[in-house]
Amino acid sequence: MRTVVLFQRIPVTFLFLCVISITACNKPPIEIKQVNVVFRFDDYSACSNTDMELRIIDAFRKHEACFTIGVIPYVCANDIHDPSAQDLIPLTPIKGNILKNGVNEGILDVALHGYSHQTISTEQWAEFSGLDYNSQAERLAKGKTLLESMIDAPINTFVPPWNRYDLNTLRALEELGFSTLSADNKRMEVTASKLNFLPYSCNLFNLRDAIQASRTSSVAQPVIVVLFHEYDFKEIDEKRGRITYQEFYELLNWLKSQRHVRLLSVNEATEGIHDLSAKR
Numbered sequence: 001m002r003t004v005v006l007f008q009r010i011p012v013t014f015l016f017l018c019v020i021s022i023t024a025c026n027k028p029p030i031e032i033k034q035v036n037v038v039f040r041f042d043d044y045s046a047c048s049n050t051d052m053e054l055r056i057i058d059a060f061r062k063h064e065a066c067f068t069i070g071v072i073p074y075v076c077a078n079d080i081h082d083p084s085a086q087d088l089i090p091l092t093p094i095k096g097n098i099l100k101n102g103v104n105e106g107i108l109d110v111a112l113h114g115y116s117h118q119t120i121s122t123e124q125w126a127e128f129s130g131l132d133y134n135s136q137a138e139r140l141a142k143g144k145t146l147l148e149s150m151i152d153a154p155i156n157t158f159v160p161p162w163n164r165y166d167l168n169t170l171r172a173l174e175e176l177g178f179s180t181l182s183a184d185n186k187r188m189e190v191t192a193s194k195l196n197f198l199p200y201s202c203n204l205f206n207l208r209d210a211i212q213a214s215r216t217s218s219v220a221q222p223v224i225v226v227l228f229h230e231y232d233f234k235e236i237d238e239k240r241g242r243i244t245y246q247e248f249y250e251l252l253n254w255l256k257s258q259r260h261v262r263l264l265s266v267n268e269a270t271e272g273i274h275d276l277s278a279k280r
Helices: 004-024 050-062 093-105 133-151 165-177 203-216 247-259 268-271
Strands: 033-044 066-070 074-076 088-090 108-112 225-230 261-264
Touching: 033 050, 033 203, 033 247, 050 093, 050 108, 050 247, 066 093, 074 133, 088 247, 093 108, 093 133, 108 268, 133 165, 203 247, 247 261, 261 268
Parallel strands: 033 066, 033 225, 033 261, 066 108
Antiparallel strands: 074 088
16 A cells, blocks of 8 residues: 555656646746837038948948938038138038938938038037027028938938027927937926937947946836947047947947847837837
């Protein structure tokens, strides 16, 4: 009889272990949030470096991603930090065609980046903040009209030079049909606005750290806006540059290899992410 009792206990124990194992396997998986990365490349103009811009566009093409490019429609001819009268150089047809082709390919999201990118003050660099409403609206309308005629597509996003704007800027943007403002995270107090707000949050050099921080944050839909310029590249500016084109390309490789990281343009982010209001 003792042998029989022992034999009966074995399957009971085995069954108990199986139940534990099945229960553990059926636990719901830990949800990993998706990190949204938006690249914003500023200062495209009639005078900017076309060769580097074409290489950057090609990098995003090869990685099947779209990025936002801030375009200056009538760049000032000399020093953007000098408020005195200067000639303005409109965007050339060649530069316009590059944008149009990129938009048609789904690689470029064109944003209006000021009017001339020339400061109105020596005390604080700003092109729009401090101007009266009518002056701001006129510049925005002229710039928007030029770019839309060149790319045959609507311009919905405004990127203020030096990331500075005021209430007149917001009012003019809404009146002219803009949907989104992309400046910096030092946003002014906005009580009511119909605009989406997508401020830049990091540069190329701390992007990896920003992604890691977003993965552990409490934000349900984290958005990282990466701001960069042509002078960030060593090939363009040996003194200010901190990255080579090859290193930039490898950074895109790394991003595409990351699970739960999505590359978007500003426009794509506004369409796919809930609540980008000033209160976010």
